[in-house]
Every structure is written in C-alpha cells, then in structure tokens.
Amino acid sequence: MSRKRILAGGIAQESHSFNPVLTNRARFNIRSGAAAIASARGTNSLLGGILDAAERAGAEVVVPTLFRAQSGGPVEDAVFAEMRDMMCDAAKRGDFDAIVLPLHGGMLTPTLHDPEGALMASLRAITGPDLPMTVAFDLHAHVTPQILETCDLLAGYLTNPHGDQGDTGRRACRAVLDILDGRLRPVLSAVHVPMLTLGHDRTDEEPLMGLHARARAAVESGLAYDVSIFNAQQFLDVPGLGNWVLAYGNGPDAKRDALALELAQALWDQRRALIGTYPSLEECLDRAERGTERPLILGDQGDRVAGGGPGDSTYVLRALLARPGLPPSVVPLTEPEAVQACHKAGKGARVTLEVGGRYSTVAPPVTVTGEILGLGTEAQVTYDGPADAGYTAKLGAYAVLGVGKLRILLTDQPYSYLDPDYFRAMGVDPAEMGVVVTRSGYHFTLNFAATGECITVDTPGMTSYRVQELPFTVARPFFPLDEPDFKPALARLGRP
Numbered sequence: 001m002s003r004k005r006i007l008a009g010g011i012a013q014e015s016h017s018f019n020p021v022l023t024n025r026a027r028f029n030i031r032s033g034a035a036a037i038a039s040a041r042g043t044n045s046l047l048g049g050i051l052d053a054a055e056r057a058g059a060e061v062v063v064p065t066l067f068r069a070q071s072g073g074p075v076e077d078a079v080f081a082e083m084r085d086m087m088c089d090a091a092k093r094g095d096f097d098a099i100v101l102p103l104h105g106g107m108l109t110p111t112l113h114d115p116e117g118a119l120m121a122s123l124r125a126i127t128g129p130d131l132p133m134t135v136a137f138d139l140h141a142h143v144t145p146q147i148l149e150t151c152d153l154l155a156g157y158l159t160n161p162h163g164d165q166g167d168t169g170r171r172a173c174r175a176v177l178d179i180l181d182g183r184l185r186p187v188l189s190a191v192h193v194p195m196l197t198l199g200h201d202r203t204d205e206e207p208l209m210g211l212h213a214r215a216r217a218a219v220e221s222g223l224a225y226d227v228s229i230f231n232a233q234q235f236l237d238v239p240g241l242g243n244w245v246l247a248y249g250n251g252p253d254a255k256r257d258a259l260a261l262e263l264a265q266a267l268w269d270q271r272r273a274l275i276g277t278y279p280s281l282e283e284c285l286d287r288a289e290r291g292t293e294r295p296l297i298l299g300d301q302g303d304r305v306a307g308g309g310p311g312d313s314t315y316v317l318r319a320l321l322a323r324p325g326l327p328p329s330v331v332p333l334t335e336p337e338a339v340q341a342c343h344k345a346g347k348g349a350r351v352t353l354e355v356g357g358r359y360s361t362v363a364p365p366v367t368v369t370g371e372i373l374g375l376g377t378e379a380q381v382t383y384d385g386p387a388d389a390g391y392t393a394k395l396g397a398y399a400v401l402g403v404g405k406l407r408i409l410l411t412d413q414p415y416s417y418l419d420p421d422y423f424r425a426m427g428v429d430p431a432e433m434g435v436v437v438t439r440s441g442y443h444f445t446l447n448f449a450a451t452g453e454c455i456t457v458d459t460p461g462m463t464s465y466r467v468q469e470l471p472f473t474v475a476r477p478f479f480p481l482d483e484p485d486f487k488p489a490l491a492r493l494g495r496p
Contacts, residue, residue, distance in 0.1 A: 004059040004097040004180060006173070007090060008050050009036065010119060011067040011075070011083045014140065015108035016308025017237040018462060018470055019073035021359060022110070027413055028069040028079065029393050032086070036063040043390035046102030046136045049169025054100075057177050064090035066102070068393075070416055071308040074108040080115050084122055091126045098176040099123060099133040102169055105141020105156075106233035113238040113474075117146035124150050132179040136172040138162065139203075140233040143192075143244040148493040152179060153186050153248050156228035158212060160203045161443045163386050171226060175248075184225060186248045189257045190491045191264035193243040195479040197231040198465040199276025199301075199456070202442065207270040211263055218247070224256050225249045229263065234467060235308055241475035243267055257490055264488040271479050276465065278458035281319055288435050289325050295452030297436045297444065302461025303360050304416070305439035309463040310334060311414030313360035316437050316459060320406055321366070327434025328405045330423060336412040342372050342399035353401070355410065362460045368408065374400035379425040387418065387446045398426050407433075416440050419447040 009032075013023060031039050040047035040063075047066060054061045065086045067079070091099075103116050112118055120133065127133075132152050137143075139157035147154060155171040158164055178184035203212050208229070215227035230244040245267070247260040267274075278301060288296050303313030311334035320329055338353045345351050349372050357365035379395040395415065401408040407428050415422055417438040423430045430436045430451050438444040441463070445454040460466070468481060477484045 005095065006054055006059055006061045006176065007094060007096045007099045008047060008061050008102060009063040009066045009087055010101045010103050011080065011107065012102065012104040013069040013075055014071040014104050014106040014138065014233055014308055015074045016072065016235040016462065017108060018235060019308050019310055019359070021073040021310050023069055023072040023075045025076070025079050026396070027072065028067045030065060030067050032065040033063060036066045037061065039392060043388065044166040044385055045388055045391050046165050046169040049166035050100050050102060050136070050173045052166065053170040053173035053177070059177065062090065062094060062096070070414060071306055072310070072414060073308070074110055075115070077109045077111055080109050080112070084119050087119065088122050088126055091123050096127070096131065098131060098180055099127065100173050100176050101135045103135060103137055105137035105143065106236065108236065108238070114142070114144045114146055117144050117150065120147060120150040132176045134172040134176045136168045137230070139231055141230055142232050142236050142238055142241065143230050144240060145491070145493050148188060148190060153226060154228065154246060155226055156230050158203065158228070160201060160208070160231070161387065161446045163446055165388055175226065185250055186225065187251050188493060189247040189260040190493050191245045191260045191488050192240065192491055193245070193264050193267050193488070194477060194484045194486060195243055195268060195271045196234045196467065197243070197274040198234060198467065198480070199278070199441070200274050201231055207273050211266055215263060218259050223259060229267070234465065235463065235470065237472050237474045239474055242478055260490065261488045268486055268488070275480065278456050281316060281457045281459055284455055284457055285319060285323055285326065285435070288327060289323065292434070292453065295430060295433050295436055297430070297438060297448045297452040297454045299438050299440045299442055299444055299454070299456040300459050301441045301456055302362060302459035302464040303439060304441045304463040305414045306416035306418060306443050307441060307463035309439065309461060310359040311439050312356045312358055313363060313461050314356035314366045315363040315461065317356060317366055317408070318363055320435070321368070321403065324404060326405065328432065329435035330407040330409060330428050330430065330433050331437040332409040332411065332415065332417055332439060334414040335410045338410045339397050339399050339412045342401065342410065343375055343397065345372060347372050347375050355408070360461050368401065368403050370401045370403035370408070372399055373402045373407070374427040376426065381419065381421045381425045383419040384421060384447055387443065395425060400426055400428065414439070418444050420451050
C-alpha cells in the first residue's frame with residue numbers, strides 16, 4: 001500500500017473589525033516546507049497535532065507554507081493572496097490523498113469576511129469534490145455555511161482558555177484518515193445560535209463546562225463522531241455572527257440531530273450567564289501595594305491584542321505611574337516611534353517620550369521620562385505552555401524603559417504576551433515583578449499559572465466586552481445587543 005500524502009498549511013490570525021490598523025506581512029511568522037514541519041513537530045499546536053496523527057499512521061504531510069500572526073486588524077489582501085497562491089500551486093503540483101488545514105477561523109481581510117472559506121473553496125476547485133478535506137479551528141472561529149459546505153469535517157478547540165491545540169489537530173487528521181480508510185462518511189448536524197459569549201465562557205467553569213461534558217459523553221458513547229461548540233470572536237462585524245454547534249457522525253441520525261438542538265438551546269438559555277464581570281484595576285493595584293505572596297498577572301481586557309486590539313492603550317500605564325508605592329511592575333505598549341527614538345538614543349540614555357493612545361482612544365498619550373535599560377532588533381519567544389507549548393515566535397524591535405520601579409516594554413509590533421517568555425525575551429523576568437500586565441483577557445492564565453495569580457481586569461477599550469459601545473451594523477441582530485426570536489433549527493449543511 002502506498003504512503004498517503006496530506007496537504008497541510010494555510011494562515012492563522014484572529015481579526016478585529018474595528019481595529020483600523022491592518023495586519024501586514026511583517027506581523028506574520030511565516031514558515032514553509034521542512035522548516036514549517038520541524039518547528040511544529042512535538043509542539044502543542046494545530047500543525048503539531050496533525051503531524052503527530054499523520055506520522056503515527058505512516059502518512060506524509062506536505063506544508064507549502066503556514067502564516068501565523070497575533071490577533072489584530074484585518075489582514076492585508078495581498079498577504080492572504082500570497083498564502084492562498086502558495087497553497088493552490090502546491091495542490092496543483094502534488095498528488096495528494098487528503099487536505100488537513102490548521103487555521104484559526106476568525107480572520108478578515110478588507111474585501112473578505114470569510115477568507116478561510118475562500119481558501120478552502122479555492123483548494124476544492126483544484127482537487128474536485130471527492131478529495132477528503134478536514135479543518136481545525138480555534139473555538140472562537142466565525143463559522144460560515146461556505147466553510148461547512150466545503151470541508152468534510154470541522155474540528156474546534158474544546159477548551160477555553162485554549163490548551164488542546166495539538167489534540168484538535170489530531171482530531172482533524174484522524175478524521176481525514178478515517179474517511180480515507182472508509183471508517184467515516186461524515187454527516188453534519190449543525191445549529192446556529194445568534195448570540196455572543198462575553199467573558200464568562202471558560203470551559204473549565206459553568207455553564208460551558210456542563211455543555212462540553214454532554215458533548216464529550218456523546219462522542220465517548222458513539223452517538224457522535226466529533227462535536228464542537230464554537231463561541232465566535234466577539235468583534236467581527238460580519239454576516240451570520242454567532243455561536244455554532246456542530247455534531248458529526250456516520251450517516252443521518254435523529255439522535256445526533258437532537259443532541260445538536262439540545263446543546264444549542266442550552267447555550268441560548270444560558271446566554272445571560274455567559275456575560276462576565278471583573279474586578280476593577282484600582283482594587284487589584286490596592287492589593288499589590290499591600291503586598292502579595294505571588295506576582296499579580298493582570299489581563300488588560302480593554303486592549304487585548306489576543307482579542308485584536310492595537311496594544312497601545314495607556315489606561316493601565318497611567319494607573320501604574322500614579323502609584324509610586326507599587327512593587328516592581330511591567331507593562332507592554334505598542335509604540336514603534338518610541339522604539340526608534342530609544343534605539344537612536346542608545347542603551348543607558350535618559351529620554352522623555354510621548355507614548356501610546358494613538359489607536360486606543362480611551363486614554364490619551366502619556367509623557368514619560370526614564371532610562372533605556374534594554375534594546376533589541378529582534379528576539380525569539382519559545383512558549384512555556386501548556387498552551388502552544390514549544391511554539392516559537394520572533395519579535396521585532398523593542399526597548400525597555402525604566403521609570404522608577406516600572407518597566408515599560410516598547411515594541412514596534414503588538415503582542416499578546418500570552419506566555420512568560422515574551423517578557424524574558426526582552427530581558428524582564430515576570431517572576432521577579434509584583435505586577436505584570438498582559439495584553440490578553442484570560443488566555444494568558446494557562447501559561448502564567450506557575451508564575452503568579454492571574455486576574456482579568458475590567459478596563460475600557462476596543463476589546464472590552466462592553467459590545468454595546470462598538471458600532472456593529474452588519475452582524476446584527478444578535479444577543480446581547482438584540483433579543484432575536486430564537487428557536488433552534490438544524491441548518492442542513494455540510495458535504496453531500
């Protein structure tokens with residue numbers, strides 16, 4: 001029997017419709033061919049999981065390219081086109097048995113509200129309707145009918161914060177291998193729910209924990225082959241925004257249909273409970289001033305680069321500067337002009353800079369005076385994990401500015417700081433700080449759990465869960481901005 005060949009790769013980025021800063025090519029870590037495979041093998045990433053499942057089955061994986069970037073504004077059309085053409089050229093040249101795509105599912109470009117669906121459709125036009133294609137998505141993907149009608153199976157993360165990237169890649173790859181071996185002829189039971197989850201949507205807490213337990217039991221009992229519950233990225237102004245329940249199995253099954261309908265109804269019934277509340281920044285800083293046994297790791301909810309924000313809000317910075325009694329603290333800020341000024345002045349120089357507040361308008365720019373403690377033109381981050389453990393990413397130019405006991409990390413690109421190694425890569429050990437600010441809501445909590453006490457803080461801004469403050473037009477109606485008349489109904493989608 002000949003060795004099966006699987007085409008993998010693509011693009012992964014989560015977009016924010018209201019962030020005016022387009023995500024350009026420089027924001028992406030781009031790896032192709034053997035380099036992409038070597039960097040992913042053994043990591044807790046989607047591609048790492050795909051490689052693991054394929055190699056266990058004796059299959060070969062070919063990766064023409066994989067573009068991966070932090071969340072941000074929509075991706076430039078030219079960047080998407082470059083990746084799409086590389087994937088399509090490989091599909092035309094190669095003799096592939098199947099396709100497995102490690103994507104995100106929440107990306108936009110200025111002209112496309114469903115670029116992942118467009119990529120899949122382009123590949124399907126080359127391969128024809130019969131080649132098996134499965135896809136792995138983030139739990140916060142924007143699922144569309146085009147996606148469901150183009151791929152044979154869509155697998156989503158089952159954890160939030162996300163710790164099962166590798167397992168999700170394995171699920172997608174095992175599904176395509178089962179299709180090739182005739183063990184799976186997937187039929188989809190799908191239900192769309194016109195609502196957003198807003199902060200109280202961890203899968204290790206109720207109410208989502210119970211829903212995922214029901215889905216897992218259905219898979220373990222054989223009622224379904226795979227079940228995913230998608231809670232959409234909350235800042236996409238796109239048609240059909242909302243949650244999805246997907247249950248796949250072999251052939252039509254009324255019991256599996258009933259499962260999808262029940263899970264969707266349960267989501268809707270819990271819609272108000274899925275809106276979270278958070279402590280104020282002031283009360284967290286009060287605690288820090290009194291002294292804590294471990295560092296306080298704060299998630300700046302209002303300017304989450306992990307949620308697509310620009311990372312230049314000065315709201316937290318201002319509060320830190322106003323409290324000289326705080327222990328040593330560190331806060332990151334996207335500020336390319338300040339980085340250039342620091343590099344020009346040199347390490348050890350004392351400078352006065354105006355920073356932040358260019359795109360995040362909830363707080364104005366701040367003038368700071370301090371000593372340049374560190375400089376670099378690039379750095380490498382290797383994730384401690386468990387989320388994306390072993391994944392490596394390159395940082396661009398940066399400067400570390402010391403203002404008393406405060407360290408301000410100035411970077412020429414926005415970063416989410418989901419892992420402690422972001423700070424260490426720029427010469428700051430978060431374990432030695434009293435307060436550490438991340439540009440994340442709660443995804444940072446997995447990788448920082450060993451470092452300190454993780455707290456999501458109620459801060460204003462572009463990525464705050466106060467969605468009523470954002471100018472949604474295309475995506476409506478959806479809860480909580482609206483109260484649609486909802487009754488769960490099967491959307492008969494998926495491959496024929």
